[in-house]
Amino acid sequence: MFGGNKKKNESLSSMMTPENAGSNRGGGSVTGFDPEGLERAAKAARELDASRNAKSAIELIKTQEATKQHEAAAKRAEYDAYTQQMRQTNIEKEAEEARKTLDAQTQHERYRAEYADELERKRQVDMLNAQKYMQEEQLKKQEEMVARQEAMRRKTAEYEAELRTKTELAKTRAEAEGRIRQERENHDLILEKVKLEAIEKRDTVLKAIEDGGKMIGEGLSSYLDDTEKLRNTALLLTAAAAGIYTTKTGAGIAGRFIEARLGKPSLVRETSRLSSSAFVKSPITSFKRFFGVGTSPQEAMKGIVLEEGLESQLRKVAVSTAHTKKNRAPFRHLLLHGPPGTGKTMFARSLAQNSGLDFAVFTGGDIAPLGRDAVTELHKLFDWAKTSRKGLLLFVDEADAFLQSRETNRISEDQRNALNAFLFRTGTESNEFMMVYASNQPSQFDEAVMDRIDEMVEFGLPEAHERRKMIAMYIEKYLINPPGKWAKKVTTVDIGDEEIERVVAETEGFSGRAISKLAIAWQAAAYGTDGAILDQETFFKTVEHHKNSMSQKDEWIKHAHERAEMLTTDR
Structure with missing residues (x-):
């Protein structure tokens, strides 16, 4: 009862006060045990048993004890829950640590695999480099071997050539010495033979001269005595001289006529005028071109892509040129200017083909190399242009190289004369040819050339x-x-x-x-x-x-x- 009752313990504890303990200590007990305290406790117990509230106090104590046991059980449950939570936390931490350890092991294994792969690649590269080195060394050895073989073959060939040369020289020397020796031994016989041949030849020539003189003298004497033969001879010589002179003069005139009609001047780089060889090679095409079959000024822009406004302007130029030719009116001269490669030459060629004109091209850069002959060649060119039955479109490409201003000091005297000849031939309107100039720098043109241009068309870069x-x-x-x-x-x-x-x-x-x-x-x-x-x-x-x-x-x-x-x- 004392062991389970907290209140009794507290009563006993209150009986064991310091004063009692001091009195006990003052009683001089040898063992330190206080029997009085025990007596007081027994007395308190008897008093408690004798009390009418003893049973209620005991029930209260039991209730308090049960409450404390329940609190202790709740605390133990709470402790168990906390312990379980701590165990769960430890398990999660252990799982996290295990996962980290596994990740580390995986990373380590990957690093090991990558390192092993890198080592393997390096080994393969080293192996390939070694094989390449061995192949290069082997190739180098083979080249050296071939070079040595070639050197040995060359030396052998040189040695053989040297031996052949020495053999030929020895053979030639021996033959020459043999001939010299033979001629020395037969000198007298050879000299005698030459003398006899000379005497015989002299007698033969003298006899032939004597016989020829007799025959010529007799014939000349007979011819001079015959008056009719002398008259016929004079007439024959006169007719032969007249025939030779007439043939020579006629051939020159015919040659110049053929050259003017059919021959292409040296300045012309390209032309659409037909020749006999063109008729032989492609008669149908040549026939169509000769009669203008299938040409129309509306087709002048076919295959040429230009800005819409420029295309419309050029189409009008093509139609106007075709109508000018039909009405035999003077042609208008045209300047096409703009950056290179923008379609100037293409349009000029298409304009000539589809307006019914012949087409010829020459470049300004061909004039300067001709020097003094440039004037003659220009006159030949314009004379040839006038012989065209359909009219000629003369296209001058890179015109600024030839038609530069005469005010500058960059042109020579020959170029100045050629420019003057060109200005003379283009100074008046013509229904025989049309000039089309193409230039990247028209500002360099001579003032007189600019005065001869009737219309200017600018070709720009395509949009x-x-x-x-x-x-x-x-x-x-x-x-x-x-x-x-x-x-x-x-x-x-x-x-x-x-x-x-x-x-x-x-x-x-x-x-x-x-x-x-x-x-x-x-x-x-x-x-x-x-x-x-x-x-x-x-x-x-x-x-x-x-x-x-x-x-x-x-x-x-x-x-x-x-x-x-x-x-x-x-x-």
Whole structure:
């Protein structure tokens, strides 16, 4: 009862006060045990048992004890829950640590695998390098062996040639010495033989002269005595001389006539005027060209892509030129100016073909090399132009190289004379020929040349719309349906409208000729493959390469102009 009752313990504890303990200590007990306290406790117990509330106190104590046991059980449950939570936390930490350990092991294994792979690759590279080195060494040894063999063969050939040379020299020397020895031994006989042959020949010649003199003398005497023979001879010689002179003069006149009518002057680089050989090679085509079959001024712009306003202007020029020819009115002279490759020459050729005129081309750069002969050649050119039955369109390409202003000191006296001759032949209106000039720098023209120009047309670089039409036209011409019976068509891969639009944007600043060359570059790139295939990557790489090439050319041209300006300034 004492062991389970906390209140009794507290009562006992209150009985064991310090004063009691001190009195106990003062009683002088040897063992330190206080029997009085025990007695008091027993007395308190008896009093408690005798109390009428003892049972209630005991129940209260039991209730308190049960409550405390429940609290202790709750605390133990709470402790168990906390312990379980701590165990769960430890398990999660252990799982996390295990996962980290596994990740570390995996990372380590990957590093080991990568390192092993790297080592293997290095080993393979080293092996390949070693094999390459061995092959190079073997090739070098083979080359050295071949070089030694070639050197030995060369030495052998030289030695054999030297032996042959020595043998031939010895043989020749021996033969010469033998002939000399033989001639020395037979000198007297040879001399005697030569003397006899000379005497016999002299007698023969003298006898022939004597007989010939007799025959000539007798014939001349008989001819001079015959008056009729003398008269006939004189008439025959006179007729022969007259015939030779007449034939020579007639041949010269006929030659000049044929040259003026059919011969092409040396200045003309290209012409559409027909020749006999052209009729023999392609009679049907020549017949059509001769009679102008299938030509129309409306077709002058066929195959030429230009800005809409410029195209309309040139179409009017073509129609006007055709009507001028039909009405035999004087032709108007035309100047085509603009950057290179913008279609000036193409239009001039198409204008001549579709207006019914003949076509001839010469360049301004051909005049200066002729020197003093330039004037004569120019007169021949214009005389030849006047013989055209249909009228001649004379196209002067790079005209600024020839028609420069006479006020400058850069032209020679021969060029000045040639320019004066040209101005003389083009000074008046003509219904026999039409002049078309093409130039990149028309500002250099002589003032008199500018006065002879009736209409000027500027050719600019194509805009996006024109470039789009040009690219489509040249892709059709060079890739899809290339010219030539046996030309292979190009197969395009992943090249559509979007790619074409990108090329249109990237080719800003390109001339028509540059776009044509770009299409030819695409064709060449496709023909570099087995199946003539042009894929998207090659398509754009070719454009980029073409742009870089054009940039480099423009840079060179810029430097050339700067050097020319510096030279002009120094002068």
